[in-house]
Each structure stands twice: as structure tokens, then as C-alpha cells.
Amino acid sequence: MPASPNKSGSRPQSFIDRFFFDWFPAEALGAVRFYFGIGLFIYMNIQYAHLFTIDPNGAQFHFTLPIWYFDLLGVDHITQWTIYAVHAVLLASCVLFTLGKWTKPAIIALIISMAYMKGMRDSIAGDVHHREIPIVFCLIVFFFSKCDRMFSLDAKRKGWGPIEDWEASWPLRAMQVYIVMFYFWALVAKLRLSGLDWFEGGGRIQEVLLSRAVRDGFTSDGHVAGLSLAYQLAHHPSLVFLLGSLVFVFELLSPLALFTRDKRLIVFFLIGATIFHLSNYFLMNVQFFFYPFVFVVFFNMAVFHRWIKERLPSTGQAALN
């Protein structure tokens, strides 16, 4: 692709430059960090809520299959008090990250405490979930960016000046690439493992619908005790095939979202992705339902922030300043 001149017309820009450096204004990165942090706070509570059903005074469960880094470190059982302590660190780090106070150390603490909580959760039975993977990628990119230079308590206190547009643009574009490719790679994985058999008839979706619906059994009047909508849907393989085809198209075309600046198309794509996650939750109990909070990286959240501030009473406005 031929290089094109940049805004000032002084030097030609390559495709890579336009793709990564010429997409967002400087104000966007800090604002995205702020709203990403709010979403992450809620998401983390959802992800590890199960661990708080463990009795603090009960037996210390010895893992059946420790996650690889627990295996390496010799962590082989649950120590209940650490769940509470590490979750407190996780949430405190999340608040600091959101507010932009000690932002970079907070990111490191977030990643480590998330890995610990994930290890505790996933090592019990050995099912390693994928719900933290895009989050960690985003946090790594935030760490290496200047996300603390604007929209943060640190910037106010230290009097940091504004950053350049390109410095705000590349981290958000990098996060977008991974978030979008996560869907595309999921399709590639289906084809690598199962080929088009994955979609045949009701396909894998019908099996999952059925197994999730009946895993808690039937009630005395013959209805499924769990996901009744999933059970009903499993009776209609043609409809399931149609839904599977929509998933195929959505995952196949998802990378296109990276190449449009048309807000309506991006919103259309993200609404589709959100419906996908909500459907997976309501039909199969897949716990990605709050994951769409990561979509804030697709928008200049500073504009949204101003919009919110204009509608708040003066006390609320002061809090958001």
C-alpha cells in the first residue's frame, strides 16, 4: 500500500503508521483507562465470586490439577485467607489503576493478583478458563503506554504535560487488534480441531446446549432444572445451525472492524459481539457476559466523559474532574 502524507503533510505515512498512530486523540487513552478500570473492577468480582463460597474455617482443598505456575511454585492447596487478602489487593489495584494513582505498580499488582485468583479457581478441578487472557494483554499494553499521563491523579499531582496523539493511539489500536483477533482465532481453532463438522447439523452448539441444560437434572414435573431455554433450543437443530452459521460469519469477518473508522459499523459489530456473549451466558452459562466492558477501547471515552459530566449536578462534576 502506498505511503500517504500525514496531517501536517511533512512526511509520508506508512500503512502501519496510519493503522497504529493515527486513530485516536491524546485525551482518549487516559479516559479509556478510567472506564476500563471501572469495568474491570466489576468483572473481577464476577470471575472470582465462586471462591467466596469456600468456608474460611473449612478444609484446605488439595488441587487435583494445579495450573502450570502453581505446579512450578509448589502451590498445591487452597489457603483460604489468601483468597480474601489477594482479592482485596486485586480490587485496590483496580481502583488505583482506574484513578491513575501509582498506575504502573497497580498494573503489576493487578496482573499478579489476577494470576493468583485464577490459579486458585482453575486448579481445583483443572479446567483452565480463558476469561482473563485478553485482559492481561490489555494490561500489558497499558503498562508500556503513557496511560497514566492524562486523566489521572498522578498527572495532576506531578503536573505532567499532555501526550501526543500517536502516543495515545497505538496502545488502543493494539488492544483492539487482540480483542478482535480473539474472535477470529476462535474460529480458526474450531476449524483446526473439528473442521466443518463443528457446525454440521446442530453441531457442537447443540451438544453444549443439551449438556448444560440437563446437568442439574429434571424437576419432579419433568422440566429441566437448569437452562430451560437451552433445552428448548436444542430441540431445533436447524435453528441451532442458523445460530452457528451466524457465529461463523461473525468470527470470520471480525478483523474487518479494525479497518473502519465508521462509528456506526463499529457499534454494529460491538452490539453483535455483546449479543454473542449474552446469548452464550443465558443459553450455556458461559461466564463472559460482562466481558464487553473491554469494548471501551474502541471509543474516545473522553467524549463520553464530557457528555456524562455535562449531565451531572455540580458535586458530581467535581468528583469527575
Next chain:
Amino acid sequence: MTKKRVKIFLLVLFTVYFGAVFLRVDFFPLSWVPMYGQRQVGEHVHIVIGDKAARAKTGFIAERADGERLNITRHDLNVPSTHFRRFFHQRAYDRGPPQHRREREQLMPFNKWWYETLIGPDPLLTHNYALELLESVNKTLGYGPNDPKRIVRLEARVKVATYSKEELAAGDIADPHAKTAIAIITPTQAKIVSEDGTEIKDLDNASFAE
């Protein structure tokens, strides 16, 4: 960072993350995103029909080395109910986690080479998930290998529905043809039997969906 350094950083970052996709790495925080991607089409699909109330109330029927019988529930093991369900429906029936079931499936030669060289043998061949569950139960309850109170037998009961390919394709799933499958785990072996004591072997196939 300058623009040049940012480009180098992004090159390294995406090489690592997308290289993991190529190499089929699925070790946190890297992944090739294979969730729910595995499906093996067979003539039949077996699906566990659970019983939430019985699982919570009765749990595993267990026996100590001294002959005492007891029940082991999620409260005894002190684990969340979702994890206990996995023990009860999957590990007791020697079904490993999805990561293990798909790790070596359909690997291209290079990926097969690096997995076997750096990671080792197929986890499906090196693990006995049912025996590992029994070991974990004893450790959790604080029983050593010679303790007379140690658990020497665990038993789980579920119903397993069997659907033919044709029934699934027609959506004819109202009658699940469910049979009781009893997982029996002792320190030396784990097996699955029917209510009349006949050993069940066909639940081992890959179409045992959870």
C-alpha cells in the same frame, strides 16, 4: 518510547501472542483460543444428566479403610459447587479437563514435535483423573496412606443419556434413554459400571459431552 521502539515492542508482543496461536499454546496468559472448539462426530453422543439436589445432599458415597461408610459433599471438600460438579460428573468418570482432551488432537508435525519435546507425553495418557481425585480427597481430609480413616472407595452415580446422530439431527431428544452409570474409585482402579454391575466401557469415547 519513540515510534520506532513502539513498532519493535508491538512486533515482539504480537509475535509472542500470535505465535502462541500458531503453536497451539494454551497456557495462561497465552492461548490459541480453542474454547468449545473440539467436536468429534461419532454415532452416539453421551450426555450426563445430573441431579443437583442429590449431588449437594448425598455427594460421593465413600468408604473408609476401617469399613465405615460416609457421604462426601462439597462442604466436606470445601470447594465451590461448580467444581464439585466437575468432580462428580467428569473426574470420577476419568474425564479430564477440556485442555487435556484437545491438547494433542489434530496437531501438525511441528507442533507435535515441540509438545512432545518440551511438554512431554499426552496428558490423557499420563493422568488417571479418577485416582487423582481420590488422592486429593484424602489429602484434603488429612488422611495419610496408612490412616485407617483414609477413604478407600468413592462412588458417584449419574444418569447418562445416549442420543444417536439421527436423533440429534432431527431434534428428537425428548426421550433421553438414560441409564445409570456408577463410577467406582478405589486406590488401585477406577471403573464405571451399570446398576446390574456390568462394566461400561463406551463412555470413554470422545463424544461424552459435558
